[in-house]
Amino acid sequence: MVTARQIFSGAARTMRAIDRETKRSEARRVAYERAALKQAAFESAAEAAAQYEALLEHLIHPHRVGFSDIDWPTIAARKFVPAPESSFDAEDEARRKLAEYRPDWFAKTFGGDKKAVRLREAAIENAIASDRARFQSLTSKIKDANEEIELARRLIANDQAAITQVVSSLSKLGELPFCLEAVDLFFDPSGGLVAKVDGLDVEDMPDQAVTLLQSGKLSIKPLTQARIHELHRANICASALRIGIELLRVIPSPAVTVVMETDLLDPATGHIESTPILSVLIARQAIRSMALERTEGPAAVERLGAEINWTPKRGFAAIAGS
Numbered sequence: 001m002v003t004a005r006q007i008f009s010g011a012a013r014t015m016r017a018i019d020r021e022t023k024r025s026e027a028r029r030v031a032y033e034r035a036a037l038k039q040a041a042f043e044s045a046a047e048a049a050a051q052y053e054a055l056l057e058h059l060i061h062p063h064r065v066g067f068s069d070i071d072w073p074t075i076a077a078r079k080f081v082p083a084p085e086s087s088f089d090a091e092d093e094a095r096r097k098l099a100e101y102r103p104d105w106f107a108k109t110f111g112g113d114k115k116a117v118r119l120r121e122a123a124i125e126n127a128i129a130s131d132r133a134r135f136q137s138l139t140s141k142i143k144d145a146n147e148e149i150e151l152a153r154r155l156i157a158n159d160q161a162a163i164t165q166v167v168s169s170l171s172k173l174g175e176l177p178f179c180l181e182a183v184d185l186f187f188d189p190s191g192g193l194v195a196k197v198d199g200l201d202v203e204d205m206p207d208q209a210v211t212l213l214q215s216g217k218l219s220i221k222p223l224t225q226a227r228i229h230e231l232h233r234a235n236i237c238a239s240a241l242r243i244g245i246e247l248l249r250v251i252p253s254p255a256v257t258v259v260m261e262t263d264l265l266d267p268a269t270g271h272i273e274s275t276p277i278l279s280v281l282i283a284r285q286a287i288r289s290m291a292l293e294r295t296e297g298p299a300a301v302e303r304l305g306a307e308i309n310w311t312p313k314r315g316f317a318a319i320a321g322s
Contacts, residue, residue: 045218052210058178059205060234063241063300064293069284070170072252076152081142086135090127098124155252158191163251170250179239194257195247198274199239201263202315205231229315236260236278236316237306238297244282245292255283262316277316280306 098120103113154162164185167173173183182198205228211219223231240258247256260278265271280301290300301308309317 045212045216048218049210049212052206055206056231059200060231060238060297062176062179063238063245063295063297065242065245067245067249067287067292069249070252072152072155075148076156078145078149080146080149084135084138084142086131088131090130090134091124094120094124094127152252158253160187163193163253166250167247171246173243173246176239176242176246178235179242183243188257192255192257193247193251193253194259195243196259197239197243197261199236199260199262199277200232202228202232205235226312229310229312232262232315233310234297236262236297237301237308240278240280240306241282241292241297241300244280245287248282248284248287254285255281257281264316264318275318277310277319278306278308279319280304280308 098117101116101120103116151162151166155166167185173180178200180197180199184196186194186196188194207223207228209219209221209223209227211221213219240260244256244258247253258278258280259276261274261276263272264275264277266273266275278301282304286304307319309319311317
């Protein structure tokens with residue numbers, strides 16, 4: 001297992017995919033959800049219990065999503081489409097109709113021929129606009145298709161700027177407030193993609209259990225510290241999986257490394273610092289073979305050979321080499 005220190009000492013940061021301050025405000029939604037539960041408890045027992053279950057689901061099962069990636073190799077294999085030639089079909093047809101118009105005696109007698117000519121002349125102008133719009137639309141579609149082929153070929157060649165572009169524009173990393181506060185992307189010396197993730201802290205986890213009793217009353221009990229640590233582990237592991245899934249959805253890399261960080265007290269300095277607590281290599285083939293809808297995050301990352309340092313009593317600690 002490559003250590004976090006080895007990864008980052010040989011890597012150059014290429015982008016910040018998610019704005020830190022924006023994501024911190026999103027992460028505060030977790031704390032808001034916790035406070036909302038307490039308020040809901042006074043209003044509706046069933047609603048409060050449902051909100052609690054929904055919060056847990058967001059926190060510990062964000063990886064339970066379908067995996068459907070973009071087939072960049074197929075797109076890259078396409079041939080570039082030549083630029084279209086201008087077409088005057090509609091205009092030619094409109095001019096033909098004007099040239100072939102022969103008014104009958106009734107039209108000549110009562111002036112209908114002049115009106116018919118004006119209508120056909122207007123039809124020519126409309127046809128010119130129609131031909132122009134059709135040409136511009138076809139040109140735009142061909143341009144988009146060729147740009148997609150060019151982008152696909154750059155991605156297959158592991159072009160770092162192209163990878164940065166698709167992660168920023170196509171991934172859903174910015175829609176995961178229950179998974180991360182911020183994420184930085186790096187390329188290691190071999191060209192592999194590494195996501196350094198500022199995950200949620202243990203303080204973001206619920207500190208109470210909310211359940212609906214058979215009597216219809218609400219039961220609110222404090223969680224043990226060990227249970228809070230278990231929720232935090234489940235969140236960090238599931239978040240690592242989800243982030244790996246989102247990256248592999250939009251880039252053709254066979255695998256990505258996800259390094260999760262959280263705020264921990266450094267006993268040497270007495271300061272709270274962002275510390276690597278999990279490092280896992282997530283391969284596309286492994287994700288495809290997993291039953292994600294039934295998989296628990298900790299068990300999944302363990303099968304992937306994750307480097308993690310966690311105990312129920314203490315919670316997370318820095319991983320070796322970090």
